[in-house]
Structure formats: C-alpha cells, structure tokens
Amino acid sequence: MRIHSNILPKPIPALKLALTGATVGPLVDSLHNQCLLEYQKAMIDIPAPAFGPLPFFSLPEEMMQQSDHFSYLIRTSWYVPPLLGIAYLVLGAVLPSVISRILSPKGTTTIILGQRQKSNSNSSGSTTGSRSTSTMNINEVLVPSLPSMAMSPRSRTITAVLTTAIIIKLSEMLESSSIFPYFESEINTSILFTAALAQWFLLDCTIPSLLTATIVSIGGPLSELPFVANGFWHYLPQASDYYPLKDLNWDGLIFLLGDDYKGLALSSITAPCYFAVTMDAIALARWFSMDDTNNNDG
Numbered sequence: 084m085r086i087h088s089n090i091l092p093k094p095i096p097a098l099k100l101a102l103t104g105a106t107v108g109p110l111v112d113s114l115h116n117q118c119l120l121e122y123q124k125a126m127i128d129i130p131a132p133a134f135g136p137l138p139f140f141s142l143p144e145e146m147m148q149q150s151d152h153f154s155y156l157i158r159t160s161w162y163v164p165p166l167l168g169i170a171y172l173v174l175g176a177v178l179p180s181v182i183s184r185i186l187s188p189k190g191t192t193t194i195i196l197g198q199r200q201k202s203n204s205n206s207s208g209s210t211t212g213s214r215s216t217s218t219m220n221i222n223e224v225l226v227p228s229l230p231s232m233a234m235s236p237r238s239r240t241i242t243a244v245l246t247t248a249i250i251i252k253l254s255e256m257l258e259s260s261s262i263f264p265y266f267e268s269e270i271n272t273s274i275l276f277t278a279a280l281a282q283w284f285l286l287d288c289t290i291p292s293l294l295t296a297t298i299v300s301i302g303g304p305l306s307e308l309p310f311v312a313n314g315f316w317h318y319l320p321q322a323s324d325y326y327p328l329k330d331l332n333w334d335g336l337i338f339l340l341g342d343d344y345k346g347l348a349l350s351s352i353t354a355p356c357y358f359a360v361t362m363d364a365i366a367l368a369r370w371f372s373m374d375d376t377n378n379n380d381g
Contacts, residue, residue, distance in 0.1 A: 099371045100176060101171060117255075125161035179368070182295055186290065239286055276300075280358075292365050311347050
C-alpha cells in the first residue's frame with residue numbers, strides 16, 4: 084500500500100473529515116464553551132436536563148452570576164459546524180501534509196515490522212527487502228515500541244477523539260470549578276498542555292503532527308479575532324485573559340478588526356485545546372485515508 088504525500092486529501096476522505104468536524108466538533112466544543120464565551124449570532128440552544136449540580140462541583144460566585152450560561156446542554160451557533168468542518172479538513176489533512184512535505188520534500192518512509200527505514204526503489208518501482216512493506220508519507224509514521232503500536236487505526240482514532248473530549252472537559256473544570264480556586268491561568272494552561280503532549284506522545288509521536296499542533300495552538304486562538312471583532316461571539320470577562328493585539332499600533336488592523344482592536348479579548352486556556360483538537364483531526368484524517376485506500380485496493 085502506497086500513500087503519496089499529496090497536500091489535498093482525496094474527495095471521499097476529505098468529505099468524511101469535514102462532516103465529522105461539522106458534527107462531532109461542536110459537541111466536543113460544547114464541553115467547555117459555556118464557561119468561556121457567549122455566542123451572539125445564529126445561536127443554537129439545547130436546554131440541559133433539570134438535574135442539580137454534582138456534589139463536588141461548584142462555580143465561583145462571579146460565574147454563578149452568569150448562571151444562564153450553564154443552563155444548556157449545548158449552546159453553540161449555526162456558524163460553528165461549517166467553521167469546524169473546514170477547520171478539521173485543514174488541521175487534520177492539509178496542514179500536516181504541507182509540513183511533512185517541507186520536512187521531507189523527496190523522501191518517503193517505509194515501515195518494516197515497526198521499524199522506520201528509508202525506502203530504496205529499484206527501476207521497476209518495488210521496494211527492496213524480503214518483508215512485506217508499506218510506503219507512506221512521514222506524517223503517517225509512528226515511533227516503534229510504543230504501546231499504541233498495538234492499536235488498530237480505528238481504535239487509535241476513537242481514543243484520540245475521546246482523549247480530546249477529556250482535555251476539553253478538563254479545561255472547563257480548571258476554568259470554572261472551585262476544586263482549583265487558586266490556580267492561575269498560566270498553571271491551568273500548563274496542566275492542559277501537559278495532557279495534550281501526553282496525548283500526542285501515546286497516540287501519534289510524529290514530528291509533523293507535533294509541529295502542526297504547536298502552530299495551531301498559537302494561530303488557532305488568533306484566528307478567532309475577526310469573529311470576536313464582528314460580534315459572532317465574545318469571551319466572558321472572567322475567562323478573558325489574553326489580549327494579543329494590545330501592544331500593536333497598526334492602522335491596517337483598524338480596517339480589519341475595528342477601532343477597538345487592542346481590546347479584543349481571548350482566553351489563553353484555548354491554546355492547548357486547539358492542540359488536542361488538532362491531534363484528533365489528524366487521527367481522523369489518517370483513518371479515513373487508510374480506509375479509502377484499503378477499499379480501493381480491495
């Protein structure tokens with residue numbers, strides 16, 4: 084099986100990835116967005132069941148004053164599904180492929196019983212060696228000897244999605260629960276980044292994925308600025324601790340983001356969440372691509 088290093092995925096895997104992002108993405112995002120932000124346009128509100136709060140979970144007083152934000156099972160916007168559909172396609176397939184091509188513009192990597200070797204093809208196009216091999220883009224290669232090697236692509240993908248959901252839920256607990264009342268935002272962010280890096284190490288452990296997720300953890304929050312500036316959503320005061328443009332003086336930003344661009348607020352805790360979401364988008368893209376290739380070969 085040969086997986087070429089194309090930047091754009093094939094139509095069927097791309098469609099599956101975008102649809103998954105548009106459906107599963109908002110559900111995962113809803114695990115923490117009510118303690119971080121408020122949507123202002125085309126809202127989708129699904130009320131939560133009338134259960135009392137869990138005994139170990141309570142909100143700080145300033146968040147109890149915003150109790151309306153916590154009375155919904157899902158609170159999102161009709162703009163979110165298409166945005167996340169596009170995001171999953173870019174984060175899971177396009178960006179990792181671009182980074183893989185930059186890191187290895189000509190080479191491919193061959194897996195032989197879990198060992199990584201450079202492939203040497205003869206004139207007929209076959210790979211040398213007495214064992215059955217699969218040649219694939221460096222972005223598809225896993226470091227050998229990790230416990231995750233025993234997992235099937237489907238199990239790895241499901242685990243990636245579930246662990247991302249856990250990290251997203253942990254961000255909500257760190258942000259809003261009185262269990263951690265004295266933790267500063269920097270500590271909360273460090274805890275989440277540690278969890279996200281553990282997810283990468285156990286389920287992926289490739290350099291292109293690490294670089295992709297790192298870039299997205301920086302650029303992902305910044306990509307929200309046009310939506311915040313144009314009133315699609317805004318971050319709640321108690322969650323707003325990141326003002327990326329406050330020290331910039333550039334007239335062009337006034338045209339793009341409005342006169343008050345320096346006051347546009349984000350939440351720093353979203354950075355590791357973007358990292359984790361990138362990991363499950365990559366896992367989904369790999370699974371869909373491998374499944375499509377196997378079906379075509381069959």
